[in-house]
Amino acid sequence: DAGVIQSPRHEVTEMGQEVTLRCKPISGHNSLFWYRQTMMRGLELLIYFNNNVPIDDSGMPEDRFSAKMPNASFSTLKIQPSEPRDSAVYFCASSLDRYYGNTIYFGEGSWLTVV
Amino acid sequence: ELKVEQNPLFLSMQEGKNYTIYCNYSTTSDRLYWYRQDPGKSLESLFVLLSNGAVKQEGRLMASLDTKARLSTLHITAAVHDLSATYFCAVVTQGGSEKLVFGKGTKLTVNP
Numbered sequence: 001d002a003g004v005i006q007s008p009r010h011e012v013t014e015m016g017q018e019v020t021l022r023c024k025p026i027s028g029h030n031s032l033f034w035y036r037q038t039m040m041r042g043l044e045l046l047i048y049f050n051n052n053v054p055i056d057d058s059g060m061p062e063d064r065f066s067a068k069m070p071n072a073s074f075s076t077l078k079i080q081p082s083e084p085r086d087s088a089v090y091f092c093a094s095s096l097d098r099y100y101g102n103t104i105y106f107g108e109g110s111w112l113t114v115v
Numbered sequence: 116e117l118k119v120e121q122n123p124l125f126l127s128m129q130e131g132k133n134y135t136i137y138c139n140y141s142t143t144s145d146r147l148y149w150y151r152q153d154p155g156k157s158l159e160s161l162f163v164l165l166s167n168g169a170v171k172q173e174g175r176l177m178a179s180l181d182t183k184a185r186l187s188t189l190h191i192t193a194a195v196h197d198l199s200a201t202y203f204c205a206v207v208t209q210g211g212s213e214k215l216v217f218g219k220g221t222k223l224t225v226n227p
Contacts, residue, residue: 043205
């Protein structure tokens with residue numbers, strides 16, 4: 001299996017621009033998570049989906065962030081407009097049946113720098 | 116709100132030595148994960164612990180879970196340089212919408 005696939009791997013953008021991060025979960029997994037990692041705040045859960053439905057988005061920082069999962073094999077995390085404080089590594093992860101004893105697999109991450 | 120605390124946050128040890136990383140959490144949970152992260156890399160799953168008293172071992176690493184004490188340990192036996200990495204524990208909240216909450220990580224450096 002190819003694992004969780006994220007794109008882009010690296011992005012540098014100017015403040016105010018729209019950023020779209022993409023994720024393809026492992027085939028057959030029905031839970032998908034978006035995490036953000038920074039030195040200051042560590043790993044934070046932004047949102048998770050189960051069977052393509054957003055279950056909890058309480059970690060989404062503000063209205064500038066939005067996430068969608070139009071089908072079982074694709075999800076996006078969008079930031080509009082982007083700000084320098086959004087600079088972080090964004091990880092997508094997937095698992096079978098949420099957390100019930102199943103391993104949660106992480107993608108390689110999208111390294112975002114907003115200047 | 117579930118809080119997950121790891122200690123130590125930084126650990127420098129010599130090859131061949133043993134050490135333990137501790138993970139305490141603040142509210143009831145019966146599911147705990149350990150991950151490894153190398154610099155600039157993704158998170159690699161090491162262990163999933165599902166019940167009180169669970170113990171799992173892989174190579175030089177052994178993880179255990181005590182749900183009554185809300186404590187998990189990651190024991191390193193006879194450390195080698197290749198174990199240098201950051202180790203995270205993560206705990207699933209219970210009730211309502213479940214979330215996986217991560218500790219801040221323990222940066223382990225194994226010196227020759």
